[in-house]
Every structure is written in structure tokens, then in C-alpha cells.
Amino acid sequence: MKTTRVAAGLVGALMVTLWCTGAASGASSPHSVRVTSLAALQSAVDAAKPGDEVLLADGVYNAGTAVTIRRSGTATAPITVSAEHIGRARITGSTGFAFSGASYVVLRGFQLRHGGSLQVPPGSTHIQLTRNDVQLTGAGNWFTVSGDDAQVDHNIFHDRTSQGVFLQILGPANDMAKRVWVHHNYFYNHAFAGANGGESIRLGLSDHQSYSANAILEYNLFEKANGDIEAISVKSSDNIVRYNTIRDSRGYIVLRHGNRSVVEGNLLFDSGIRFHGNDHRIVNNYVANTGGRDIVFGSGDEADSGPTSKLHDRPDRDTVAFNTLLGSGDLVHGDGGKFDPKDCVLADNIMVGTSGSAVAMPTGSIVKYQGNIVWGTAPGSIPTGGYRSVDPKLTKDAAGLFRLTSGSPAINASVGSYPYAAKDFDLQARVGVFDIGADEYVASGVTRIPLTTNDVGPNSA
Secondary structure, rough: OOOEEEOOHHHHHHHHHHHHHEEEEEEOOOOOEEEEEEEHHHHHHHHOOOOEEEEEEOOEEEHHHHOOEEOOOOOOEEEEEEEEOOEEEEEOOOOOOEEEOOOOOOEEEEEEEEOEEEEOOOOOOOEEEEEEEEHHHHHHHOOOOOOOOOOOOOOOOEEEOOOOOOEEEOOOOOOOOOOOEOOOOOEEEOOOOOOOOOEEEEEEOHHHHHHHHHHHHOOOOOEEOOOOOEEEEEOOOEEEEEEEHHHHHHHHOEEEOOHHHHHHEEEEEEEEOOEEEEEEEEEEEEEEOOOOEEEOOOOOOOOOOOOOOOOEEOEOOOOEEOOOEEEEOOEEOOOOEOOOOEEEEEEEEEEEOOOOOEEEEOOOOOOOEEEEEEOOEEEEEHHHHEEOOOOOOOOOOOOOOOEEEOOOOOOOOOOOOOOOOOOOOOOOOOOOOOOEEEEEEEOOOOOOOOOOOOOOOOOOO
């Protein structure tokens, strides 16, 4: 790989020389180009070919106009636009980067402190936003991803006091961006004090609820996600939210609109899960909320939402199974509303409380209860045949998680068939008759721990 140092005043001539020399010699190997100004960065990006890497030297750069990425790489040879060293090229000013018709581009390692926002528009596909440190100065949503097959990973979004979300996934007017993958990001300290509009992640909007996004949000850490009661707000269909850790936050994982999403294997501390809509699966989650309401069957303002409705949809045919729920107050709560939950399932969960009740559902709810264990708290509205009142024999491990121990009545005791819960919250395969709760008892083996800042963000592995 060739490395060329490009000074601001010489960029045009040197770039022409660089590409012409490569062409004349018949070379087709990618180039790595180092630049020292935003003007040089724009010129280098404009000339980039598949496989090329453009590096911005360490320093602080004031942007009055956006650095626009129009060139495209390929699946095997993306174009990379990167800080020379992760976190040491800072972009300030009124704007930062923009994409226009670009595909297969990696934007990596910048410290973004500018105004405005960063948007991946429809038509710009396979864009990777990775290892960036994001604290923008403008109002509105900081990152909006509307292009298909984007990847947002190993970034930190932090310290916001204004209304707006850290990361929005949207799409064109009549669809959702497809297959967006959001992983190993750190969302920290959203402190907007208003009543609405301060989510860490918003996946869709109410008028996009009927569109399938097939997004995966996994292995992200949320701390002080207090800008909204929804840390993750899902307003589209057919998504997966799994293996995330939320702590010290008022924000929940919320399926606000849409259908057929999966919430699986998350570790939530003083947070929880709320859902509206149809055919969701809430499985293998560990929720320890001192205030209760670990799982909330959302209120129904209408039986079934139309494609543009902003009202709360009744939960229909949703399954809540193999979760471990700890805390005080009502552990499973139904918000009520005009339309109560219908044809839902609450099965094979461990519910250990210190006050309130295990389940508090509206009288008209139609819920199938089976195989649950309730301990330390009143059963509430769960019928006699839907639970056992026995000590599940949970013991706190070194990471602070309460797990099954040998001799627990939860072992090999589940009821019903839920094959989609076949891996517990440690991602270990359940064998034989599944154990009740999020943990499948294994005498020895690898156990999962909550995510820390060492696992996520720009400097993580």
C-alpha cells in the first residue's frame, strides 16, 4: 500500500500525480492518502477509488461547509475516510460530513463537535459509521440513517441536554431503511428534561410503523438514558433488540409502534420493557428494577393502529416468556386503556419481588398464564393455575446477576413449547425441558456479564 503526504496547498497537483502514476504503472492496489486540511480531505475523497483510505491528520478543523462523500467502494473494497488516529481529529464549526449517492464507505474515528447533524440518505447504502466520538452542538437528531444496510458500531454518543435523539433510523417517505445493524455503541447521559423527544435510539416513526426494517440493535450500553422514558423507541416492524445493557436510566426498551419484533437477552437495571402492537416475542431478558414495572403491557387506545396512527396500539398475540424479573412494586404491569391486551402469553418467567404484586393486569385482559414462578410477593392478577409459589433459589454471582443454583425448582420445569427461547441470556443452548427464567442452569461454563465501557465505544476491541 502506498502512503502519500498531502499538504493543503498542493492537494490538487499531488492527487492528480498520485492517480496518474498508479494508472501509468498499471498498479491497481489501494492507496492510503494522508491530508492536513478539510479542503484536502474533500479533494482526496472526490478522487477516491474502491479500497482507498483517506486519513485526516490529528488536529482541530473548523467546517463551514460539509465534507461531502459521493464516491463508492465495493463490498470487498470499501472506501475508508478516517481520522489518522482514533479520536484525535476533531471537527468543529457549523457542519461535518454528508453523503450523496455513496455506497460501501467507512467513516471512522472522528471526534464530532460541530453543529447540524449527520445523515445517511436513502440511496446511500452499506455505509459504516464506526469509532466516532459524537457530541454535536446543534438541535435536532444527531445521526439519521435512512440508507439500507448501514452499520453503526463502536461509537460514543454523549452529554446532550437538548431535545432530539442521538441516533434515528428512518428511510424514505414510504418505507424504512433495511437491515441496519447497530452494535457496540455507548449511549451516555442524555439529560433532556422535557416530556418527549429525547430517546437514545429511535427506530422509525409512527407513520412508518407498518414497514419492515429488519434492523438489529445489539450489544449496546446505555447509561443515564434520561432524555425520554424510551431509551430505545421502536416504531417499525420486524426488528431485533438483543443483548443490550441499560443501567441507571429512566428510559425503557419500548416497542411503541409496529409488529413482530423480538426483544431478547437484554440486561436491564432500573429500566424495563414496554410494548404495544402485535406478535412480539419478549424472551430471555433479565430485568432488575427497584421501582417495579419490569415488563409493561402497553395501554391500548385503539384495537389496531392504522399505518399513520400515533395512538397506542393494543398488544395482541404477544409472548413474554423465560424472563427473570426482580424488584419491588408490580413486576408485570398492564397500563389499561380502552383496549386491554388480547390473546397474549405470560409463561415460564421467574418473578421475585419484595412488595406490590407479581402481575397487575386490567380485568378485561385475555392472557394465557403458564409455568411462572412467583416468590416474595403477592401473585396479583395471575390465576392460580398460571404459577407456582416456590423459592427459585437464586444466588448472586460475581457480576451481580441472580442465577439458578443446583436444586432450584425452576430447573427442567418449564411448561409449553417456545422453541424461539432455545438460548438463555448467556447464549447457552437450553437442553431437554427448558429451565424457567432467563438462566438455563449449567454447573460450569461461560457466563455473561453486563456490558461495561471497556466493551463498547471507539476504543473497545
